[in-house]
Amino acid sequence: MTPVATPFFFYFLAALSVGSALGVILRKNAVHSAIFLIFTLLAQAGLYLMLYAPFVAGVQIILYAGGIMVLFLFVIMLVNLERSLKEEQFNKQWLAGSAVAALFGVMLLLIYRNGGGTFPSTRAILPEASNTQDIGVMLYRNYMLPFEVASLLLLVAIVGAVVMAKKRI
DSSP states (O other), X not given: OOOSSOHHHHHHHHXXXXXXXXXXXXXXXXXXXXXXXXXXXXXXXXXXXXXXXXXXXXXXXXXXXXXXXXXXXXXXXXXXXXXXXXXXXXXXXXXXHHHHHHHHHHHHHHHHHTTSOSOGGGSOOOOSTTHHHHHHHXXXXXXXXXXXXXXXXXXXXXXXXXHHHHHHO
């Protein structure tokens, strides 16, 4: 399936996503990291739109960039940042992190060299018009119980955050 927009927009969104992801891990301020994470999630939603997945892009924006990031910001506000700032920022695990990053880079290069995978015929090709309808039918028919369990877990997390915030006041 070919992307909707020109390659310029793809490279722009990809660079924005990678640059924002680097901003997430390189910023010392937790609020700035959360804002960079929002930019990363929005850039990924733009990439989903280019690949004819408007439902996934909408879920990415509403659920992750909206709801989950609000919860992250509440947690950041509840954490005692003064004590966290006194602790050492990086705990001398650069060697292990560099080794994992190098292995991941080698894996990406091997995938790129092999042409994106060995099973190109297993990719799902969905018509654009029925994408959202098919996801809705699968979600509410086949996966109704896991969907409801996830919604209850989110409700418990919200109630827990409210209770934790109320104890501090």
